[in-house]
Amino acid sequence: MDDKHMQIGEVATRTELSLRTIRHYEEAGLVVPSARSQGGFRLYTETDVQRLMVIRRMKPLGFTLDQMRDLLDATDRLDADGDLDADERDALLDRVREYERAATEQVDKLRVQLSRAEDFAATLGARLEQNIPAARP
Secondary structure (H helix, E strand, O other): OOOOOOHHHHHHHHHHHOOOHHHHHHOOOOOOOEEEOOOEEEEEEEHHHHHHHHHHHHHHHHHHHHHHHHHHHHHHHHHHOOOOOOOHHHHHHHHHHHHHHHHHHHHHHHHHHHHHHHHHHEEEHHHHHHHOOOOOO
């Protein structure tokens, strides 16, 4: 990943998260700026942006902050790959698989909700069409 540092405004634009939300995730310990400028401004790297994107994708699926933290911990440890023995690696992969399964379940539920919402909108559209007076010659 690139070591270029970005200020919080650029990160907010890239992630489509508000400054307040990014700060909230920092306070919750989910993402920590990689550096600070001499003036004390938060500075982020591409790795930090990718971490925020994981969080952003988990939120609409109903994952809690603790679950986000747990998944990020597991993926961080897998990415570091330093001193993991086979059992620890397998346990971490099992944790990630469990989140994948939970995410897939939520996506399936959202698809059902979307289908119902589309049917409802179509029903309303049809009702409106029925009640529009025919054009007179």
